[in-house]
Amino acid sequence: MAHAVLGAGAWGSALACHLAQAGPVELWARRPELIDEISRSRRTEHYLPGIDLPAALHLSQQFEATVAQVQANELIVLATPVAGLAEAMRRLAALKADGMPVAPLVGVAKGLDAASGLLPHQLAESLLPGHPFAVLSGPSFALELARGLPCALVAAATDAELSASVQAAFHHHSMRVYRSDDLRGVELCGALKNVMALAAGIADGLQLGDNARAALVTRGLAEMSRLGVALGAQPATFMGLAGLGDLMLTCTGGLSRNRQVGLALATGRPIDEITRTLGHVAEGVPCCAAALALAAQHEVAMPIATAVQAVIDQRQSAGDAVSSLLARDPADERQ
Secondary structure, eight states, X not given: OOEEEEOOSHHHHHHHHHHTTTSXXXXXXXXXXXXXXXXXXXXXXXXXXXXXXXXXXXXXXXXXXXXXXXXXXXXXXXXXXXXXXXXXXXXXXXXXHTTOXXXXXXXXXXXXXXXXXXXXXXXXXXXXXXXXXXXXXXXXXXXXXXXXXXXXXXXEOSSHHHHHHHHHHHOSXXXXXXXXXXXXXXXXXXXXXXXXXXXXXXXXXXXXXXXXXXXXXXXXXXXXXXXXHHTTOOGGGGGSIIIIIHHHHHHHOTTOHHHHHHHHHTTTOOHHHHHHHXXXXXXXXXXXXXXXXXXXXXXXXXXXXXXXXXXXXXXXXXXXXXXHHHTSOOOOTTO
C-alpha cells in the first residue's frame, strides 16, 4: 500500500514528494481548492513554485479513506501546522475508537500547542494514549527538499524500532536520516529555534551586523539548551541537527518564514498585519509565549525570547528591545 501525509502545505507536500521517489504516497489536503489545483496542474504553486509533483503521489480529500489505506508497517506523517495537530489527532482517535487500525505517527510540525503548552508528542499521548509516535526534524527548507537538494534530518522516538522504521522510510535519494532516542529534546529544538529566528530577523532588519547575528545565535542556543535540560532533554541534542543545525538554517536562510517575520517586526509593523500578508505559517510567533510560560514554570531565564515577545506585543520597539538585552548585567558564559 502506501505511506500517508496529512497536510498539503509546503512541508507536507515536499515530504510527500520525497517519499514518492521510493513508492506510492497518499497526500491528504483539507482545502478542496488545493486538491483541484494539484489535480489540474500537478503543481502547488503557492507552496512549491515550479515543482512538478511525482506520479506516485496520490491526492485525497477523504481523511478516513486516506488513513484506512495505510498498513501497520507503514507511517502516517502529521504535516499540519501545530495549531491543527489536536484536531487531526482527535480525528485519528475517533477512527481508532471505531475499530480502524491506525499506523504509527510521525510528527513534523515544530512548535508548542498554544492552548496547552504541550509538545506534539505530549499532545499525542493525551489524545492517543500509547499510540506509536516519532518525530522527524532538522535543518530543511521545503522548497530545497522538493528540488532534490541534499539535506540531513533526525528521526526521534522513545522506541528504537520505530525510529529505525522512520529512518528506513525517509533515508533515500537526497535525504540522510540519523536516529535519536531524545524525542523531547528534538521537539524542543524544533520549537525554540523558530523563536530565535524571529530574533535574528529583527537583528538583521535593524542592520546590526554579522557580529550581532553570531552572538544572538550563540546565546539563543544557550537559552534553548537551558530550557531543554530543565525539561529533561539531552544536552547533546542541542548541538546536533535538530538544534544547532536547524537554528543556523532558520536564523540565516532566505527561505526562513520566522526570519522574514522578524525582519518585518524590525520596521514596527504589527504582528497581525505581518502574519496576514506572509501567506505561510510562522510557528515561532505562537510558540514564543508558550515557551516563556514553560520557562517561568521551571525558573529558566530566556532574555532573548522575552525581548522578542515584547516586540510582538508592541510593548517595546525592536530597537528598545535590543538596548534592553545589551543593558543586562555581565554574567558567566555558562549561565
